[in-house]
Amino acid sequence: MNNVMIDTGNYIAAKAAVMTQPDVVAAYPITPQTTLVEGIAKYHETGEFKGEYICVESEHSAMAACIGASATGVRTFTGTSSHGLLLMHEMLHWAALARLPVIMCNINRVVGPGWNIWADENDSISQRDTGWIQFYCSSNQEIFDTIIQSFKLGEHEKVSLPVMINYNAFILSHTSMPVHIPTQKEINDFLPKRKPLWNLDINNPITFGNIILPPEYEKVRKEMQESQENAKKLIKEISKEWKNKFGRYHGDLLELYECEDAEYILLSMGAIGAESKVAINNLRKKGLKIGLARVRTFRPFPKEEILKISKNSDLIVIDRNISIGMEGALFSEIKASLYGKSDSKVYGFISGLGGKDVTFQDIEKMCEKVINGKANDLEWYGLEGV
Amino acid sequence: MAIKEIPTEEYYLPGSAACPGCPATMALRIVFKAIGKKMIMIVPACCTAVIESLHPNTSFNIPTMNIAFEAAAAGASGVEAALRKQGKDDITVVAWAGDGGTYDIGIQALSGALERNTNFIYICYNNQIYSNTGIQRSGATPKYAAWTTTTVGGKTEYRKEMGEIIQAHHIPYAAQACISYPEDLYKKIKKAKEIKGPKYIEIMAPCPPGWRFGMEKTVEMGTLSVETGAWALYEYENDEIKFNGISKLLLEEKINPKPIEDWIKFQGRFRHLFIPKKDVKKLKEIQDHTNLIWKRYRKCYL
Numbered sequence: 001m002n003n004v005m006i007d008t009g010n011y012i013a014a015k016a017a018v019m020t021q022p023d024v025v026a027a028y029p030i031t032p033q034t035t036l037v038e039g040i041a042k043y044h045e046t047g048e049f050k051g052e053y054i055c056v057e058s059e060h061s062a063m064a065a066c067i068g069a070s071a072t073g074v075r076t077f078t079g080t081s082s083h084g085l086l087l088m089h090e091m092l093h094w095a096a097l098a099r100l101p102v103i104m105c106n107i108n109r110v111v112g113p114g115w116n117i118w119a120d121e122n123d124s125i126s127q128r129d130t131g132w133i134q135f136y137c138s139s140n141q142e143i144f145d146t147i148i149q150s151f152k153l154g155e156h157e158k159v160s161l162p163v164m165i166n167y168n169a170f171i172l173s174h175t176s177m178p179v180h181i182p183t184q185k186e187i188n189d190f191l192p193k194r195k196p197l198w199n200l201d202i203n204n205p206i207t208f209g210n211i212i213l214p215p216e217y218e219k220v221r222k223e224m225q226e227s228q229e230n231a232k233k234l235i236k237e238i239s240k241e242w243k244n245k246f247g248r249y250h251g252d253l254l255e256l257y258e259c260e261d262a263e264y265i266l267l268s269m270g271a272i273g274a275e276s277k278v279a280i281n282n283l284r285k286k287g288l289k290i291g292l293a294r295v296r297t298f299r300p301f302p303k304e305e306i307l308k309i310s311k312n313s314d315l316i317v318i319d320r321n322i323s324i325g326m327e328g329a330l331f332s333e334i335k336a337s338l339y340g341k342s343d344s345k346v347y348g349f350i351s352g353l354g355g356k357d358v359t360f361q362d363i364e365k366m367c368e369k370v371i372n373g374k375a376n377d378l379e380w381y382g383l384e385g386v
Numbered sequence: 387m388a389i390k391e392i393p394t395e396e397y398y399l400p401g402s403a404a405c406p407g408c409p410a411t412m413a414l415r416i417v418f419k420a421i422g423k424k425m426i427m428i429v430p431a432c433c434t435a436v437i438e439s440l441h442p443n444t445s446f447n448i449p450t451m452n453i454a455f456e457a458a459a460a461g462a463s464g465v466e467a468a469l470r471k472q473g474k475d476d477i478t479v480v481a482w483a484g485d486g487g488t489y490d491i492g493i494q495a496l497s498g499a500l501e502r503n504t505n506f507i508y509i510c511y512n513n514q515i516y517s518n519t520g521i522q523r524s525g526a527t528p529k530y531a532a533w534t535t536t537t538v539g540g541k542t543e544y545r546k547e548m549g550e551i552i553q554a555h556h557i558p559y560a561a562q563a564c565i566s567y568p569e570d571l572y573k574k575i576k577k578a579k580e581i582k583g584p585k586y587i588e589i590m591a592p593c594p595p596g597w598r599f600g601m602e603k604t605v606e607m608g609t610l611s612v613e614t615g616a617w618a619l620y621e622y623e624n625d626e627i628k629f630n631g632i633s634k635l636l637l638e639e640k641i642n643p644k645p646i647e648d649w650i651k652f653q654g655r656f657r658h659l660f661i662p663k664k665d666v667k668k669l670k671e672i673q674d675h676t677n678l679i680w681k682r683y684r685k686c687y688l
Contacts, residue, residue, distance in 0.1 A: 024464060055502070064460035064461045068464025070468075204449075207438050211439075
């Protein structure tokens with residue numbers, strides 16, 4: 001079976017979502033997510049998507065409707081971006097605390113003002129603590145494969161958490177690439193039917209979400225944390241299963257590239273992660289011992305895996321986001337993962353905010369600055385006057 | 387109909403955490419009886435989130451999900467779509483929200499769900515105040531009613547006419563009811579259950595701590611709200627309004643309304659209109675405004 005579809009990240013995501021046969025999709029348009037929901041609407045018209053499609057009046061309602069649908073025990077999907085994701089914020093917490101595995105694509109876009117529709121990861125990074133699992137993709141094939149895998153992961157009884165599949169605005173959402181598409185039967189064989197933890201059922205009436213006292217609430221939070229830990233193990237198993245079935249592998253929590261003998265390891269996410277491979281190839285040609293660990297899951301965070309690769313390497317981190325008043329979020333998380341357990345140095349760069357292009361040449365320059373001993377702990381790369 | 391025709395099955399169970407004299411509990415009991423066990427309810431932030439009782443207990447024998455303040459109608463849209471996909475068309479989806487969650491923070495999601503022709507019943511129990519947060523003004527609070535964040539004088543604005551906003555959506559069925567007329571409420575819910583598409587029912591629910599009257603007076607406050615014309619009972623069907631009960635007699639001028647003062651003098655929230663001395667000017671303004679509303683009702687609906 002070798003069906004290749006050449007299309008943009010959004011249309012590929014629509015195809016993947018429809019092939020998981022969700023029962024309810026509720027969505028609201030926002031650039032650059034629009035072609036994703038248009039794609040699903042098209043499949044709805046042609047009958048390829050047989051679920052219910054609710055054109056809600058806001059992203060807040062999109063997530064609320066997915067929560068309502070998911071609470072009846074069915075499969076749900078939505079997509080958004082930037083301000084849409086921020087408007088959902090309250091309901092993101094709600095979905096996770098209710099243990100409802102809503103699956104959502106978020107197309108990473110700049111947060112205004114001023115209005116800017118290009119790639120930047122501050123939208124999803126600022127949803128870090130909502131309890132959602134977060135993937136960051138670097139190619140259209142990875143978007144397709146990760147969406148299918150996310151349903152299996154999120155709906156797994158040991159996880160039961162919502163999953164956000166992130167990919168960069170335009171760089172992926174509106175760029176066509178060839179993508180291998182399995183048959184519907186192959187997807188059905190891979191993806192079991194959802195077995196909900198709880199659901200709204202007239203034959204077993206329960207009241208969900210009423211007032212809860214501190215000890216019980218704390219238990220809920222602890223269980224969510226355990227589920228994210230379970231997800232770490234399951235992400236590895238599911239990506240291995242996918243590799244065995246379909247021959248494709250994008251890494252699990254991390255994607256490691258040329259790391260074996262590396263003295264320096266570059267860590268980045270999303271589209272910069274893909275561009276980084278080209279940079280690594282060029283730096284290797286110059287004789288530099290450098291590798292790449294592309295971070296695929298920001299939550300659960302691969303702290304054990306990062307500690308492991310830091311044993312013989314210093315780390316270089318590129319963030320397409322900033323936690324204002326501190327530093328890049330990935331940079332912070334990586335340092336926290338190493339604290340007290342590793343002597344490796346960690347260097348952080350902020351780059352590509354507001355959708356500014358980050359090319360392999362830029363990445364090479366950042367790495368060489370570190371290797372030549374000229375980098376400060378935190379650098380703004382390419383910003384005029386810095 | 388006679389009260390004995392209302393089913394004896396109870397889906398509203400003992401052990402609720404409601405205040406004594408709570409009008410929402412009276413309404414819920416009737417709503418549950420009218421719809422029966424084939425029902426799923428979505429509840430946003432409101433007193434009912436307390437009334438349900440504490441996790442892991444419940445006072446509802448109906449599958450119920452709590453959702454965020456502004457999200458009742460959107461959550462219900464999702465439940466309804468999912469049930470339709472599963473072929474479970476015989477289950478009635480009910481969104482049950484207070485006036486704050488309906489008139490104010492939830493109006494966008496409500497309007498959207500009505501416009502999308504969602505097959506559900508949205509019920510607003512209107513106690514004219516944010517009770518659950520400790521008595522703050524809402525879009526449903528009448529002019530001059532005091533709340534905890536006012537100094538003397540009370541609210542300076544009139545309340546919204548939510549019913550008319552609902553009618554602008556041209557939905558198949560809407561109605562106004564009151565906890566003091568359980569047979570009327572029962573009939574309206576029952577009727578809504580049989581109609582496909584979006585239904586909106588608003589229930590006047592006088593709140594003892596919110597309005598500051600004795601807990602034994604809840605039903606009396608409801609009756610007086612209708613008899614004075616502060617609240618109207620009607621049904622809206624196929625773009626036509628039919629007033630019913632005492633409100634019909636008032637509309638047709640077959641009886642005279644009781645003076646509005648008869649209703650508000652029992653309520654502590656209007657006490658500043660009587661103490662230290664009667665504020666005749668403001669009382670007249672409230673009466674004149676009520677008369678004006680009924681004048682318009684007659685022009686539009688007679």
